[in-house]
Amino acid sequence: MKLYYAPGACSLADHIAMAEAGLPYTLEKVDLEEKRTETGSDYTTINPKGYVPALALGDGTILTENIAILSYLADQSEKIAASPDNRWKLLETIAFISTEVHKGFKPFFMPDSTDEAKKAAGDNLARRFAYLETQLAERDYIVSDSFTSADCYLFVMLMWAQKKARLPLPDALTRYFDRLTQRPSIRQALSEEGLD
Ligand SMILES: N[C@@H](CCC(=O)N[C@@H](CS)C(=O)NCC(=O)O)C(=O)O
Incomplete structure (x- = not known):
């Protein structure tokens, strides 16, 4: 590939x-x-x-x-798949990250974005991150207790939040990000x- x-x-x-x-x-x-x-x-x-x-x-x-x-x-x-029970939860999570988080960063990447647009996008992303934090309170990774391809996507979003958009993250997401950063992959x- x-x-x-x-x-x-x-x-x-x-x-x-x-x-x-x-x-x-x-x-x-x-x-x-x-x-x-x-x-x-x-x-x-x-x-x-x-x-x-x-x-x-x-x-x-x-x-x-x-x-x-x-x-x-x-x-x-299988190393990045969800269990059969969680197959659709994996898709749900990838879709949420793509459509609700990834797309939410757009104003931070457009050179002509106003400060108001960035503030509104940051507020919106904060609500998405708060939801993701509740999910991590229940499990080790974002879909289940095992690592899946959704964690790969969320890692990149959290990297952008910190390094590109300079958005504050809930503590649980910062800890999760720091943990993922240690993974050899x-x-x-x-x-x-x-x-x-
Ligand atoms: N819907 C696409 C969006 C991909 C996307 O936003 N790619 C960005 C980089 S993160 C890009 O290549 N932007 C350059 C452009 O659109 O010209 C997906 O989820 O794969």
Whole structure:
């Protein structure tokens, strides 16, 4: 499999998931402004949507969208899958992170965002983080007591909250983030993206 990624972007979640699962993968960096890959390809010919992530499965299929990629990867390895009972909870959580948290960061990445827009986005994200904190009070990881691909995604969101948006996090989420930072797969992925 080949992951098209940009350092520190949401594609880091898929990168971590592959590393945690021990799946064989290669990486190709994408310049999101130029829409060029590091080997000189026009990225829009690979993913016409123009954004990362895109995962080339090796049979000619290009899979896009974090919800689909993180679900696909969980299907490839028990190491990042939920138990059968929690399969739909895993999808629910990935969808929540994608649509309610990931998209909530948009004003922090738009150069023309006003301070009011950032404040409203920060307030909205704080409500999402408060909900996630309640979930972590009941279990070790965000879906269950075992690590899943949803944790890979939430890790990236918490990294953005602290490093890009400078948002305060509930203590339980800070502790969870610090715990995840120690995982070899996360250290490996950060290092491979030049972020350590
Ligand atoms: N719906 C997509 C959104 C992906 C996305 O927001 N990618 C960002 C990086 S985190 C990106 O590539 N932005 C550059 C652009 O849109 O041109 C998904 O969940 O995979």
